[in-house]
Amino acid sequence: MNLNGVLGGLLRSFVPRCFVFVSLVGVASATSAQSKEVALSGFAYSGDATSVAQRFPYTKKYEAQLKAIGESPAKRIHQAVKLAPAQYLQVVPQIAELKGADQALAVALVVNAETVSVEQFGDLRKLLVLVKGQVLFFDFKAMNVARAYPISFASIDTFPYDPSEEEVLARLTQVYEGAGGKPGLFARFANALAKATVPDTAAQQLQVTKVSIKPEALEFIPAAVKSAPGSVETWAADMLAEALSTRAGVPIIPFSKGYAIGNVMSMSVADGDVFNLKLPKPDHEISLELNGFKKIKFGEAAAGVSYIYGAYAKLTIEEPLMSRKPFDTALKNGEVKLVPATQVYVDDFPAFYDSLNLMFVKLAQALDGQGNAWIKSAAAAPDIERQIEQTKELIKKCK
Numbered sequence: 001m002n003l004n005g006v007l008g009g010l011l012r013s014f015v016p017r018c019f020v021f022v023s024l025v026g027v028a029s030a031t032s033a034q035s036k037e038v039a040l041s042g043f044a045y046s047g048d049a050t051s052v053a054q055r056f057p058y059t060k061k062y063e064a065q066l067k068a069i070g071e072s073p074a075k076r077i078h079q080a081v082k083l084a085p086a087q088y089l090q091v092v093p094q095i096a097e098l099k100g101a102d103q104a105l106a107v108a109l110v111v112n113a114e115t116v117s118v119e120q121f122g123d124l125r126k127l128l129v130l131v132k133g134q135v136l137f138f139d140f141k142a143m144n145v146a147r148a149y150p151i152s153f154a155s156i157d158t159f160p161y162d163p164s165e166e167e168v169l170a171r172l173t174q175v176y177e178g179a180g181g182k183p184g185l186f187a188r189f190a191n192a193l194a195k196a197t198v199p200d201t202a203a204q205q206l207q208v209t210k211v212s213i214k215p216e217a218l219e220f221i222p223a224a225v226k227s228a229p230g231s232v233e234t235w236a237a238d239m240l241a242e243a244l245s246t247r248a249g250v251p252i253i254p255f256s257k258g259y260a261i262g263n264v265m266s267m268s269v270a271d272g273d274v275f276n277l278k279l280p281k282p283d284h285e286i287s288l289e290l291n292g293f294k295k296i297k298f299g300e301a302a303a304g305v306s307y308i309y310g311a312y313a314k315l316t317i318e319e320p321l322m323s324r325k326p327f328d329t330a331l332k333n334g335e336v337k338l339v340p341a342t343q344v345y346v347d348d349f350p351a352f353y354d355s356l357n358l359m360f361v362k363l364a365q366a367l368d369g370q371g372n373a374w375i376k377s378a379a380a381a382p383d384i385e386r387q388i389e390q391t392k393e394l395i396k397k398c399k
Contacts, residue, residue: 035090036198038137040081041108043073056114058172059131065169073186076177077109080190088197104140105198109133109189116168117224121345127163129171130154131185132238134254135192144278145265146198147251150242151188155179195249197399204397206244207253207282208237216292217312220352230257240288240315240360247364250395253279283321284394289314291330293352304340309348311356315363317391326390329381333359367391 045052045059053060066072081091091107115130135149155171157163178184183191211233218226226232237255245252256263256279265277294310310332317327335355339346359378366375366388375384 035086035088036105036200037092038086038089038198039104039106039140040077040091040093041106043077044108044110044136046110046112056111058116058129058169059111059114059176061169062172062176065173073109073176076186077189080186081193084187084190084194086193087195089193091193105137105146106140107135107137107193107196109185110136111185114172115224116172118163119347121347123160124345125159125162126347127157127159127168127171128154129156129168129175131172131175133185133189135189135196136254137196137198137251138277143276144280145253146280147196147203148254149192149196149245149251150238150254151185151192151246152238152242153178153182153185153188196251199399203251203399204283204394205253205280206250206284206395206398207279207286208241208255208288209282209285210287211237211255211257211290212288213290214292217290220293220349222349233257236288236290236356239357240286243357243360243364244367247361248368248395250398253282283319284398285318285320287316287318290356293355295348295351296334298336302341304338304343306336306338307351308334308336309351309355310334311352311359313356313359317394319394326394327387329379329384329387331359331363331378331380333362333378367395 045056063073066076085091111131111133113130113132115128117128119126119128130152131154132150132152135151137146137148138144139146153175155174157167157171159167174184176184176186178187213221213232213236218232221232221235225235234255234257237257241252241255244250254265263279263281265279291312291314293312294308296308296310298306298308300306311334312330312332314330315327316325318325333355335351335358337351337354362374362378366372369392372385372388375388379387381387
């Protein structure tokens, strides 16, 4: 089975230092002449150029398979964009076509992390294949990141044996190309680009800037997530950012502690040129405190036992220049999972992940105007509806 976003944070921690770009064949978008022009720069690997093959081994194998049949990730992006053309931007094929413009805006699918893990539960093997990335807009002239929309896709399968390299690569292919009616990374990139806007006047910026994980939460998080300093904080920040960006439609600056050094992201293009992209200073800073997880028995029947898996966090949005906190509350969310009576081994973390991720998703849906029923019961702040309205106005300024 393929589950979008499940275990979205099981990635190896690293600090990306550059983007290695694969050039894209000519693409043109049928948008109006009045639309802002954006060059489609193609496919990119984040991180040190010399270690791409080590950090993205299966993506490189997938790329080689495509090359053998005259295809490439760039061409697949081309095809996806043709199926979902940009509504508010005019996409041009080359940066050179923006010569003379005040702003040389480009967009690329930047892959941040590839994770492949196999866990054994009794006689079964659980295979996770996850790729995380960004729909990254950047200005080639000003050398800064303009805006970013985080995206990810995960595939989870079980086998009665250790999966082969071919089976792993097949799941990696599904991550990029989609499976089970769910869009893969190429389509997610195109869908984000189709709805994206770049305002003529500078929009305000939103960023997750601080993440803290209490021991009561850390003990339930697998070792793969917390294997290196800062990895678990990046995992949580990415999960929150993707939920807000995808559901509330707001661009979010990449988490600087996970993807930049000194608030600067370096970029190495395929022709060897190296650029330093500055991350803009956020107008609104998000702080996340993950306080714990709880598993509570909910019911029992002949079919099995059901449990409530709870996640507890505190979320604050602060405007530093105004010394103002439009959003500041503790949050909780519980999701029920049935464990069949025939199931001998229970892996609790996917259920805890679902509870935390759905907390962020439901919050984003409330901020998108989809109702306050959940947030009124989940938030500790008595004035939560006022906070939601304040945050809605804040988000409008960031779009």
